Amino acid sequence: MSMVEVEILVTLSAAAITLALFSYLWRENLAFRIAEHAYIGSAVGYGALITAEGAKRVLMPKLEKGEYIWLLTVLVGLLYLGFFARKWFFLYRYPISIVMASGMGVYIARGVKTNLIGHALNTIMIKDWQTALLAVGVICGLFYFYSTAEHKGPMVYMSKVGRWFLMAAFGAQMGLHVMARTSLVIGRIRFLLFEYPAYYLIPVAFILVAAGIVWDYMKKK
Amino acid sequence: MMLSESLVGLEVKSGYVFSTSFFVLSLIIIGVTIYLTIKGAIRPKIRRLAAIDAIDEAVGRCAEMGKPLHYCPGISGMSHRDTIPGLAIAGYVARKCAEMGVRAIFTFRNAGVQPVLFDLVKDAYIAAGKPEDFNPDDIIWLSPRQFAFATGLVGLLSREKPGASLLLGGFAAESLICTEAGFRVGAIQIAGCTNAYQIPYFVTTCDYVLISEELQTASVYITQEPEKLGTIQGIDIARLIIIVLMGVGGILYTLGIKNIANLLAM
C-alpha cells in the first residue's frame, strides 16, 4: 500500500471511530460498542508500549554504565506477578510500597510549601478591598471543612459564607470550561466536515441513525 | 530554621523553612492527639456527612431493585492522595454488598491499583462469610488511557445498568463523562475527589458529593478506629493554627506590620 492509501484508510477509520463514539449521544448501540472495544484495545496496547519504552529509557543508560544493581528494579517489578500465586500473593506489596512512597514523598514538601503556606501567604497580603474580601472567603472556606465539631453559633455563619465562595468557584469553573470543551467539538466537527475523505461517512452515519430510530419506533408499536 | 537545622544537621533550602517547621509541628500535634485518643482522654466526634449515610442507602437500593452496584476508586495511581481513601471505602462498600447479596462491579484505570483492589474485595467477601460470591471478573481494568477508560465506563454503565454508581477517588477531566453515563441509566450517584477542577461537575450532576477533604474524612469515619480519628482531630487543630495565622497576619498586614508575612515566606 502506498503512503496515500494508508493515509486515506487512517482518516476513514478515524472518522468512523469519531462518528461511532458520538452516536452514544443518541443511545448505546452496536457501532458504539464496536468502536469502544477497538478503542480500548488499541489504547491498552499503545499505553503498555509507551510504559515499556519509558521504563527502558530509564533503565538502559544505567545498565550501559555497568550499574547492574539496577537489574534489581526488574526483579522487584516482577514481584507484581506473585499476585497470581496463592501463597505468594502478598509479594505485590513490595513494588507498590516503593511506588506509593516515592510519589507521596515527592509531593508532601512541595505541597505544603506551594499549596498551603504559599496560598496562605498570598492571601494575607491585603492590598485593597478585593483582596480583603478574598481573605475573608479563604478563612471562611477553611472553616467549612472543620469536621470534628458540629457547626454551631458563629461557626454556622462562617461555614455558610465559606460555602458561598466554594459555590462561586464551582460556577466559574463550569463557565470557563464550556469554552474549552466547545473548542474540542469544533475541532472534531471540522475534521468530519472538511477532511478528505471523512465527510463521505456523515451521510452513512445519518442513514444508520435514521434506520435505528425507525427500528426503535417499530419495536415500540 | 534553628529547629529543623539543628535537629537533623541538614541545610534547609530557602523558602522551605517555614513550611517544614509547620509540617513538623502538625506531625507533633497529630502525634499528641493520636496518643490522647487511644488513651481515651479525648473522643473526636466527626460531624455526620450526608454522603456517608447515602453509601448504605445506595447499597440497599441496589439490593431492592436487584441491580448491580458500580464502584470506581478513581483513575489515579497508588501514589495519588485520593486513591487510598477511595480504596478504603471500596473495602467497606464491598463488604456491605457481600452482606446484602448485591453484585458489585469495580473499575479502575491505573494497573498498579489492581492487586490491592482485588485483595480488598476478596477479603471483604471472606469477612462477610460469602467467599463463593466473589467474582474476579467483576474487577475490571478498562484501560490505561484516560479517555479510553471513560469510554469503557460509559459502555459498561449503559449495559449493566447499575442501581448506584460510586465514584470516590482521584478523577480528572473524564469525571463528567462518568456521571452523565450514570445519570442516563438512572443510577444514584455518590462522588468525591480533591481535584478542584472536577468537583463542580460532581456537585452539579451527582446526588451526594464528598468535597475535597471530606473524602478523607469519610474514609476514616466508616472505620471509627480511634487512632485514625485522632489524625483528623490533629489536622483540625493544625487548620485552626493556619486560620489564626492568616486572620492575624492579614489584619497586621493592612496595618503595615509584615512580620507574619515575612515568617510565612521564610
Added chain:
Amino acid sequence: MSVVARRYIPWMFVVVVFTIVAIDTIAVDETIHRWASDLISASTVIGAFAVLLSIVMLSRLHIRRILRRRTVLESSILLICMWITLIWGGVRFFIFGISPTIEPVVQNLFYAITAPGDATMFSILAFFIASAAYRAFRLRNTDAGILIAVAIIAMLAKAPIGEAIFGKGIIAISDFCLNVGAKAGRRVFMMAMVLAVIALDVRILLGYERGWMGRGAEEG
C-alpha cells in the same frame, strides 16, 4: 516470618523511601539527593511492571467472555486490537529497538483509533456540560443562585457575544467574580487538600492506614 514479610517489610519500605524522598525536596545534601533521584527512577521502572499484571487480567476476562459466548464480537475486537499493537510494537521495540513513538504501524493504528477516540470522548464533554447545566442550574437557594450567576457571567465574558450584548461592563464583573470568589474557593480546595494529605501520610507512615495492603486488616 509471614507477618513480617507480609506487612512489616513493605511498611518499612514505605517509611524509608518516603523519608529519603521527602527530605530531598527540603534539604541540600548530595548523598540524599542521589538516593532520592535513584529511588524515583527505580519507582518508574518498577511501576511499569504493573501493566503486565493488568494485561493478563484483561485478556483473561475477555477470553472467558468469548468462551461463554457473551459479547463475542466486542471482546474479540478488543483482543485483536490490543494484541496486534502489543506484538507488532513489542517485537519492533524489544528486538529491533524501534521506539513505538516512531514505529509506522503502531503510529498509524494510534492515529486511526486511539487519537480520534481521545479527542471525541474529550469533546463529548461539551454536550454533557450543556445538559448538566440545564438539569442542575435551578435557582433553589442562595448557594445555587451564586453558582448559576457566576457561571453565566463567566460564560458571557468569555464568548464574544457577551461583550456585544452587555458591553465592557460584563468583563469587569466577570474579572471581579473570578479574582475574588473563584480564586478564594480554589485556594480553599488547595489548602484543605494539603491538610488532608498530611493526615493521610501520617496514617500511612504509622501503619494505621492499611487499605493499600489489601488483606492487611485481619493479619493484625
Added chain:
Amino acid sequence: MKGGGWVVEQRKDEKEKSIWYKIQSIDVKWIYLIQMIVISYPLLRPIGLPLGTISEETMGIYNYLNNLPEGSIVLHCVNMGPTAAAECLPGLIAIVRHNVELGHRLIFYTNTATGVPYIEEAARAALGTELRDHPDYGTKYVNIGYIPQGTTGFSGFAADIFFTTTDAYGNDLKTTFFKDLPTKTAADFDFGITYGSGNFAWIITYLRDPWGVPCGGGIAAGLAADAYAYYPEKTPGFLVGLRGGAEYELLIKKPGLAAAGMDAQSLAHLSIIIMVIIGNIGYFAARARGRGGE
C-alpha cells in the same frame, strides 16, 4: 443544611404532567442535538460576529514578538496531543505566520510524541510547503522533533543545542542555522512559547529562570489559571484557548481557523444560557402552580 455534607437535590419525582414539568425533565438528547446544530452551523456558514476587546495577554505576546528584530530566534514547544490541538493549533499557526512575516528564525520542538504532526501542520499552513522541503529549512527554520522524557530531555537540549545531534529528519544539526550562535545553549534564544494542555509553569522553571529567555504560551483554556500566576511579572503574555488564537489572527489580519470557530463558541454559550433560563422559568412556573394547588 444541618449535619454537614453536601446534598444536591435533583431527583424529584415528577408526577405532574404539566408543560412546566415536561420542560424541566426534557430528554437530554434534545439538548445534545441543539448543541450539535448550534456548533456545526457557523462552521459551514460563518456569521461574522465581532470579537470584542482583545485581551491584555494576547496584546502582550503580540507586541513582544512585533518588537523583536528580524533574525531573532523563537523556540516553539509544541507539547500538544490530539485533545489539546483543537484549542491550541490555531494559535500556533497564527504565531508562526506572524514570525514568518517578521523574518524570525524558528526552532520547533515537542516533548510528546503526539506533537510531531502538529509541527508539520502548522508549518504547512504558514509556509505553504512541507517544512523539510522549504528552501529556507536549515537556515531559518529547524525542526528538532520529539525529545523524550519531558523536562529532563528539554534541560539537556537547553544546556547543549546539539543534544540530539540530528534534527527530526536525520540531518546533521551543525547547519548554517546554529553556526553563528554565540553560546550554543538556550541563552541564545530570544523567545520561547509553549503550547498545549500541560502546565504553563514548566517553561518558566526550565527556560525563563535558568536561561533568561522570555517566555509566552498558547495554552488550553482549562489550565489558564496556572499561567495567570506568572503574568505580568514573568511572561509578557500568552494566548488562552481558541479565543486567544482568534484574537491573534485578528491582530495579524489573517482570520483563520480560530476566528471561524468563535461564532460557534458564541452560539454555544448563548444556547446554554438560554436553556438555563428556560429551565428556570419552568421550575418557577411549576413551583407557583404547585403552591396554587395546595
